[in-house]
Amino acid sequence: MSFKKGDKVFVLDEDLSGTVTTVSGSTITIEDRDGFELQFEASEIVKQGGADLKKEVFSNQSFDTVIREKSVEKRKQGPKVKAKERYQPTMEVDLHIHQLVKSERGMTSHDKKILQLDTARHKLEFAIKKKIQKVVFIHGVGEGTLKLELEYLFGRYNNVKFYAADYKKYGLGATEVYIFQNVKPNTYD
Secondary structure, three states, rough: OOOOOOOOOEEEOOOOEEEEEEOOOOOEEEEOOOOOOEEEEEEEEEEEEOHHHHHHHHHOOHHHHHHHHOOOOOOOOOOOOOOHHHOOOOOEEEEHHHHHHHOOOOOHHHHHHHHHHHHHHHHHHHHOOOOOEEOOOEEOOOOHHHHHHHHHHHHHHOOOEEEEEEEEOOOOOEEEEEOOOOOOOOOOO
16 A cells, blocks of 8 residues: 555554654654654555545455454353362372272281371372372371371472361361472482
8 A cells, every 4th residue: 555645544453543744665654633743664554534445455465364363262161160169189099998908807907007008109199190289088087097197108298288188078087188280299219
């Protein structure tokens, strides 16, 4: 589009209009209605009025291309998750001995505790590798020795924090572990 001194123009993508004062190659200087002189590239302005304005504006590209460029794509929405469910742990590990073995016959209390702790450690390592953020370890109330052992185990990891799980759902017999995803874990084999 060619411009000459005195042409009335609009600035594309801004709420500005004015009169062309000088043309220097593809740089056009316009004076707005407040008397300020502003410089724009020829591709950034269009002439006001004229019957063939649409034809001049879209001479380089099609009308459909400009419409597509200006349209906003709608974001795809995932399934709605209730606020209460959003904070629910994604993984539960039941450490009750009858959940871990078919028969506890012949096992000492020490053997049972070692199996429960090994299971907890393996499940925690699995959750860290798979980037699972929350895990609930169900240990039961009992005498509280398993809970103490679990707290000692979780305390050895620098990328986790642990606290009592939801009382309404688990009572006093569960510990929730939150795994920090941006901290490199220290591992103990």
